[in-house]
Amino acid sequence: MTASYLAQFADRSFEWASTSGLRMLLIAVAMIVFLALLKRSVAKLRGLLEGTLPSPAQIQRAHTLTHIVRDVVRIVIVFAGGMMILSEVGIDLKPLLAAAGLGGLAIGFGAQSLVKDVISGFFILLENSVRVGDVVEIAGVSGFVEEIELRTIKLRDLSGNVHVVPNGVIDKVKNMTREYSFYVFNIGVAYRENVDEVMEVLQEIAAELRRDPQFTEDILEPLEMLGVDEFADSAVIIKCRIKTKPIKQWRIGREMNRRIKKTFDAKGIEIPFPHQTIYWGEPKQGEPAPLYVAGLQQPQQASN
Numbered sequence: 290m291t292a293s294y295l296a297q298f299a300d301r302s303f304e305w306a307s308t309s310g311l312r313m314l315l316i317a318v319a320m321i322v323f324l325a326l327l328k329r330s331v332a333k334l335r336g337l338l339e340g341t342l343p344s345p346a347q348i349q350r351a352h353t354l355t356h357i358v359r360d361v362v363r364i365v366i367v368f369a370g371g372m373m374i375l376s377e378v379g380i381d382l383k384p385l386l387a388a389a390g391l392g393g394l395a396i397g398f399g400a401q402s403l404v405k406d407v408i409s410g411f412f413i414l415l416e417n418s419v420r421v422g423d424v425v426e427i428a429g430v431s432g433f434v435e436e437i438e439l440r441t442i443k444l445r446d447l448s449g450n451v452h453v454v455p456n457g458v459i460d461k462v463k464n465m466t467r468e469y470s471f472y473v474f475n476i477g478v479a480y481r482e483n484v485d486e487v488m489e490v491l492q493e494i495a496a497e498l499r500r501d502p503q504f505t506e507d508i509l510e511p512l513e514m515l516g517v518d519e520f521a522d523s524a525v526i527i528k529c530r531i532k533t534k535p536i537k538q539w540r541i542g543r544e545m546n547r548r549i550k551k552t553f554d555a556k557g558i559e560i561p562f563p564h565q566t567i568y569w570g571e572p573k574q575g576e577p578a579p580l581y582v583a584g585l586q587q588p589q590q591a592s593n
Contacts, residue, residue: 313377320370324363331359356421357414357439403440405457410439418462424536426463428454466535469509472542474531476549477524479559484525487558488514491529494548504544507537524561 334355419425419442423434430452432444442459444452478487495512498504510532518528533541553560 313374316370316373316377320366323366327359327362327366331355354414356437360438402455402457406440406455409456409459410437410441413437413442413456413459413462414439419464422466423464424466426465427459427461430454431463465538468535470533470535470538471530472533472538472545474527474529474542474545474549475518476527476529477521477561478527478553479523479561480525482525482558484517484527488516488527488529490552490556490558491527491549494552495529495531495545498541498545498548504541507534507541509533 413419414437419427419434419437421434421437424432425434425444427442427444430444430446432446432450432452434442435445435451436443440456442454442456444454446452474491476487476491478484492512492514499508499511508531512529512531515528515530517525519526531538531541531545550560552558
């Protein structure tokens with residue numbers, strides 16, 4: 290009896306291996322092949338887009354979309370292959386799909402934030418408001434966009450920290466590197482300075498910076514002088530701005546500030562620092578109280 294059972298088990302195993310087992314192996318191999326082809330196709334598509342698209346902004350958007358398409362197709366391949374393998378094992382998929390539908394409905398009620406994240410991510414990609422490589426501020430976090438997915442956006446800030454922001458919490462996007470950028474200067478000078486002369490000096494500094502080979506390619510237009518913007522407590526504020534390529538505004542702004550400080554020092558233009566004026570109030574009647582100032586007496590030099 291034992292020998293006959295073993296023989297029957299061996300025959301059934303061989304029959305299953307030659308039919309369903311072989312099909313399962315072929316399905317697994319097909320999944321691996323499709324995933325490898327998908328990876329190579331996405332890489333070739335990215336290389337093709339980099340050579341044909343005219344602007345870096347369009348290339349960044351193409352990279353973002355290809356990344357999302359790759360993830361979606363990968364999920365479809367794994368899901369379809371898994372269902373086919375379960376079918377070959379002998380599991381009836383109808384009750385499983387029905388249970389999955391009911392479970393998905395229940396999960397949908399309990400995971401509304403997840404659905405909101407996915408829908409918001411879809412519209413972010415559709416409207417092209419954020420792209421990989423942009424510097425943005427979303428949900429109170431600023432940083433360089435490293436990755437955009439259907440559910441989250443990953444930002445890396447100046448300190449190197451990575452922030453993962455769910456798409457569902459994004460109510461507005463501040464994109465600081467879309468097509469071009471501006472660096473805005475608020476230059477404070479003393480009230481005694483001639484503001485027209487100061488503005489001319491600023492124009493000269495910007496023109497010299499634009500002629501510099503290290504910075505000329507990043508500056509798109511000459512300095513735009515907006516004029517006297519504010520009378521502050523201890524300074525007159527002159528506002529101006531310079532147009533640059535995306536992400537280059539901070540580099541240009543830092544160099545411009547360095548040259549402004551150096552030139553103002555050489556020309557004797559005062560950049561005031563915060564200070565206070567002491568006022569001794571006068572009484573309604575009579576003379577104000579006298580003010581005594583005590584100073585240090587310089588020591589006399591010893592005579593030879």
